[in-house]
Amino acid sequence: MSISAYLKQAGRVFGAAVLSAAALSAQAADPFKVGFVYVGPVGDHGWTYRHDLGRQAVQNEFGADVETTFVESVPEGADAERVVRKLASSGHDLIFTTSFGFMNPTLKVARDFPNVKFEHATGYKRADNVSTYGARFYEGRAVIGTMAGMMTKTNTVGYIGSFPIPEVVRGINAFTIAMRKVNPDAEVKVVWVNSWYDPGKEADAAKALIDQGADIITQHTDSPAPLQVAEERGVLGFGQASDMSAFAPAAQLTSIIDNWDQYYIDRTRAAMEGSWESTDTWGGIDTGMVSFPEYSADVPDDVKAAAEVVREGIIDGSFHPFQGPILNQAGEEILAEGEVYDDKTLLGMDFYVQGVQGELP
Amino acid sequence: MIALQRRADPSRLMGYLAPLLALGITLLAGLMLFAILGVPVGAAFYAFFIEPVSSLYGWAELGVKAAPLIIIAVALSIGFRAQVWNIGAEGQLILGGITGAAVALMFHQNDGWYVLPLMVLAGIAGGMAWAAIPALLKTRFNVNEILTSLMLTYVAVLLLSWLVSGPMRDPDGFNFPESRMFHDAALLPRILEGTRLHAGAMVAVGVVLAGWILLTRTLLGFALRVNGAAPRAGAHAGFSQPKLIWTALMIGGGCAGLAGLFEVAGPIGQLLPSISPGYGFTAIIVAFLGRLHPVGVLFAGLIMALSYLGGESAQITLSLPLAVTGVFQGMLLFFLLATDVLINYRVVFK
Numbered sequence: 001m002s003i004s005a006y007l008k009q010a011g012r013v014f015g016a017a018v019l020s021a022a023a024l025s026a027q028a029a030d031p032f033k034v035g036f037v038y039v040g041p042v043g044d045h046g047w048t049y050r051h052d053l054g055r056q057a058v059q060n061e062f063g064a065d066v067e068t069t070f071v072e073s074v075p076e077g078a079d080a081e082r083v084v085r086k087l088a089s090s091g092h093d094l095i096f097t098t099s100f101g102f103m104n105p106t107l108k109v110a111r112d113f114p115n116v117k118f119e120h121a122t123g124y125k126r127a128d129n130v131s132t133y134g135a136r137f138y139e140g141r142a143v144i145g146t147m148a149g150m151m152t153k154t155n156t157v158g159y160i161g162s163f164p165i166p167e168v169v170r171g172i173n174a175f176t177i178a179m180r181k182v183n184p185d186a187e188v189k190v191v192w193v194n195s196w197y198d199p200g201k202e203a204d205a206a207k208a209l210i211d212q213g214a215d216i217i218t219q220h221t222d223s224p225a226p227l228q229v230a231e232e233r234g235v236l237g238f239g240q241a242s243d244m245s246a247f248a249p250a251a252q253l254t255s256i257i258d259n260w261d262q263y264y265i266d267r268t269r270a271a272m273e274g275s276w277e278s279t280d281t282w283g284g285i286d287t288g289m290v291s292f293p294e295y296s297a298d299v300p301d302d303v304k305a306a307a308e309v310v311r312e313g314i315i316d317g318s319f320h321p322f323q324g325p326i327l328n329q330a331g332e333e334i335l336a337e338g339e340v341y342d343d344k345t346l347l348g349m350d351f352y353v354q355g356v357q358g359e360l361p
Numbered sequence: 362m363i364a365l366q367r368r369a370d371p372s373r374l375m376g377y378l379a380p381l382l383a384l385g386i387t388l389l390a391g392l393m394l395f396a397i398l399g400v401p402v403g404a405a406f407y408a409f410f411i412e413p414v415s416s417l418y419g420w421a422e423l424g425v426k427a428a429p430l431i432i433i434a435v436a437l438s439i440g441f442r443a444q445v446w447n448i449g450a451e452g453q454l455i456l457g458g459i460t461g462a463a464v465a466l467m468f469h470q471n472d473g474w475y476v477l478p479l480m481v482l483a484g485i486a487g488g489m490a491w492a493a494i495p496a497l498l499k500t501r502f503n504v505n506e507i508l509t510s511l512m513l514t515y516v517a518v519l520l521l522s523w524l525v526s527g528p529m530r531d532p533d534g535f536n537f538p539e540s541r542m543f544h545d546a547a548l549l550p551r552i553l554e555g556t557r558l559h560a561g562a563m564v565a566v567g568v569v570l571a572g573w574i575l576l577t578r579t580l581l582g583f584a585l586r587v588n589g590a591a592p593r594a595g596a597h598a599g600f601s602q603p604k605l606i607w608t609a610l611m612i613g614g615g616c617a618g619l620a621g622l623f624e625v626a627g628p629i630g631q632l633l634p635s636i637s638p639g640y641g642f643t644a645i646i647v648a649f650l651g652r653l654h655p656v657g658v659l660f661a662g663l664i665m666a667l668s669y670l671g672g673e674s675a676q677i678t679l680s681l682p683l684a685v686t687g688v689f690q691g692m693l694l695f696f697l698l699a700t701d702v703l704i705n706y707r708v709v710f711k
Contacts, residue, residue, distance in 0.1 A: 041683065071676045073683050075638040078628035081557070082422050083673055089418075090677060101633065104542065124535055163634060164526050165537050194522050194634065350536040361526055 032094070032272050034058060035087035036070040037080070039099035040197040046222030046241040047196065047258065048072065051098045051121075054260035061265045065272070076101025081108055088113040094271045096264065097121065099196070100165065106130060117271050122167060124347065126278055133263060134167075136284035138174035138346070139314045140256035142321035143285075143292065144238045145178030146310050147253055148186070148216045150303045151236060152179075155186045158209025160219040160226050162196050164361045166349040168220045174321040175218065176355040182306065188356045189214060199225035210235055217251075227251055243293040253299050254307075257291045282343070286315045322346065327354040365706040375704045380650055380657065383696035384664065390692055400679055408678045409689075413670035421556030423666050425628055428565040429454070429620035429637070431662035433644035435572040436616030438653040440609035442576065443585040444592070447610055449495065449510025450617040451641025452517035453488040457618025458625040459521055459529075460487030462632040465547035465625075466529060466540060476546045480622055488618015489611050491517060496610040500603040506610070514641070522634045529632055540632035549627045561623035565662075568616060572655035585609065617641055646694055665690070 036055050040048035052070060059068045069092065074083050080102050087095050088109050094117045097106045103123035110118045110130045118130040126132055148157050157179065161168050176188045189212060191205040198221070206217050206226035210233050217230045217237040224247035230237035231248035239245065239255025263281065270276040283289030292311070295304050313319025324335035329352050335341065352360050375382075395405040413419050433450045440447050447453075461484035468476045494513060498504035526538035534541070549559040576582040588595040588605045596602060624636050647665050651657030672686025 035677075069677050069680070071673055071683075075635065077633055077635055077638060078425070078624055079638055079669075081628065082425075082670075086673060086677060100537065101635075104631065124537075163522075163538055166535060194518070348535040361523065 031065055031067040032062070032268070033090075033092040034066055034068045034268055035092035035095040036068065037074050037083055037087070037095070037097045037099075037102060038070060038072040039074060039076060039101065040222050041072050042070070044197050044222045045224050045244060045247070048098070048222065050241050050258040051096070051260055054264040055096075057261035058264045058268050062268065062272075066268060074099075074102075081105035084109045084118075085112075088116045092116065094119070094268060094276075100167070117276050119267060126280060128278055131267070131277075131279045131281070133267075133279075133281040133283075135258060135289040136282055137167075137256060137258070137290055138170045138321050139284045140290045140292070141171045141174040142178040142314065142319075143307050143310050144218060144254065144256065145175035146182055147299065147303050147307050148175070148218065148238075149179035149181065149183035150306060151253070151299075152183065152186050152216050154213045154215045155183065156213040157186060157188050157216045157218065158206065158212070158214030159188050159190045160202055160205045160209070160217070160221055161190050161192045162221045163194060164192060166347055169352070169360065170346055170349045171220055172356055173349065173353045176353055177326065178310065178321065180355045186355070190356060190358055192361060193221060195221070197222040199223040202226050203229050206230060207233075224248065239293075245293065245296065250296075250298070252296055254292050254295050257293060259289055259291050262288060284314065285311060328352070329354055329356065362711045364709050364711055365702070366709045368705060368707055371705045375700075377652065379700040379704060380652065380661065380697060382700050383693060386696045386700075387689065387692045390696075391689055394685075394688065398681070400681065405675065405679060405681070408675045408681075409671035410667065412674045412678065413667060417553070418556050419670070421553050421558035422670060423663060424558045424562040424565075426669055427662040427666035428559075428562045429624060429640045430644050430647050430665055431565040431659055432561070432568050432620045432623075433613075433617050433641060434647035434651060434658045434662055435568050435655045436613045437644055438648045438651065438655065438658055439572060439576060439582075439585060440613045441648060441653050442589045443605055443609045444589040445606055445609035445613075446507045447492065447495070447510050447613040448507050448645065449492070449512075449514045449641070450613060450644055451637060451639060452510070452514030453491045453614040453617035454621035454624070454637050454641045455514075455517040455521050456491040457484035457488040457621030458632065458636045459517075459524060459621075460484055460490075460618070461622035462529065462540060462543075462625050465543045466632075468547065469541065469544055472544070472546045474546070477549070477626070480547060480626055481619065484618045484622025485615045486618070488614040488616070488621065490614070491618070492610040492614025496607050499606055499610075506606075510610075518635075521632070521636070525632055525634050531631075538634050542631045543626060547626060548630060549623060557628050559623065559627040561620075561627055564619070564623070566659075569655045569659045572658075576655065581608065617644075646690070650693070650697060664693075668693070 038048040042048055042052040055068050055070060071083050074080055084097060084105050096119045098121045100122045103120055103125055106118050106120045107125055107127060107130060110127050114129055120132050122134045123132050159172055179186050189209055191209055193201040193205050195201060202221045202223055203225040206229035215235045217226050219226045219240050224244040227237045227244050227248035230251040236253055237251045239252050241258045243255050245252045310319055320340040322341040324339040325333050325337045326335040328334045331354055392402050395402050414423055437450060461480040464480045464483045495506040495509040498509050499506045529540045531539055531541040552558050552560060584600040585605055588600055625632055647658060647661045651661035668686060668689050675681040675685060
């Protein structure tokens, strides 16, 4: 074959490929398209993994009527806006952006696509076509804090934080308050890793905390690495965002599971039926957004019972994780007995309570 | 046994062709990869390389992504030619973003025309200041600049994270670690209506030209190249080694700082705990892919940017995993290094 004939044929093959790709996307224009933007990889076994299970729940619920798409490991920064815009301009009707750092990019794109519905997780800025949603994970922290207080022998619990934002600080405080209710001598040491997902740094933080005497490790980062370290070093810990017992069968006492499945199904249905409105959802244990797997077999019965009291108390309203008296790090009372913090204070929380060591960055 | 034997006279032509050759082999290997993954090869090729730039908006995004890579990589190439190994452009970029943003926040109630130029100057100065530390340590104490510049990157990351969760935090932002959004006078003008393409893209082209003129048409460029190729010859010719080290690091730091300022004043529009997805590091690959030549860097930057956009597009349209992007970039570098080896060495069977 001469070179020109070869090129011609290559051109034909390539042209056909382009055409078939175009045909493929034309065909797919029919179902209701739902897009997801993830900050981590779907295989993080934590935060992003749970969101992706939610996406799969939507896909299973609606079958061929819905087409879901996701983009993973999207950096929080200049790239996020392009990804969101790309989903919006490629025919997606509903888009979930599942990290705090996607807030401003989501709003910027939403302005240009008034007919597309957006849902931003953990943010506080809304618009006519932008809802926000999050879960009261601090309720789960109160449950595991109670368990930690009863089970620590060194009275030192290690806490691996991602970024010092209110969401994370709230978790640390809820954990500490519940822990000190059952064990006033216990203290929390915090290490910040400045990342949501960095197994290397998370593992190093866990090692450092264990070396400083922590015999229980808990975390607000997305990978199972800290629990794996806990497993190796023979200390205890709690899973984050999903059941991580497969990674640390002996170490994981229980886990706080994020459950977005129902929310994603409900919101997709509302958008398909035209009843979608911009809302702010903050679900807790009572709505199932925050849930727990079975306690590990190593959890003593009295600890299980105490944890259940807290869990059920949160559901029926008799227990609030932020109930006065609450003391600050200096030991001064910042919330009087009988009072509870309102959501506004919780959403902007920027202080540590008594029992947390170190200074808030 | 297989051994490598140095070629007496490596082909210059092949040296220039190597990146193209590597690109071609990468494409072929990529197509094979798609075929193995069971993805229709044509559709995958389309999603990866054509779809991202099938619209004006796509081209604009390519410019947004490539501009910081090109600005930094041109500057790094100049340094690398002089054997000054500035690996910390990422940190210098972050510092430029910080100092530029500081000016924007200081003037946040001021709509004067001078706000943006001041930010640009501050950004350049910030990047230079960060690069000055390795320069000082290298020229005064002969400390390896690879280590100092790299490690200062981590210092810069922590500095930024401290600033956005403290002094530079948005007072109305519920204590979330980010600055307030910049006002209009502190934002880069867009050069294409309806897209995010900002003035930084034009500056990137300017930097390519300036870099090319500097390297090929000026005494300083000659001095830098001589210093890189034969430091002792350079010394005999009267070129001051410390001065060249300072120059190379100041050019690298200044350009990286400028790129950082362009990110915060352009597509981001505020200061965040993370303002760069590793542009400073990727630019090192871009510099070598572009054969340390400003014009080569221009193309290498565009190709690297396209591989990012293509990765996103392939995820959206074909549900291909993100790892494919990394595999593509890795293959490109691998094949480039492999072709380089074969240009400089011949394979002998003993």
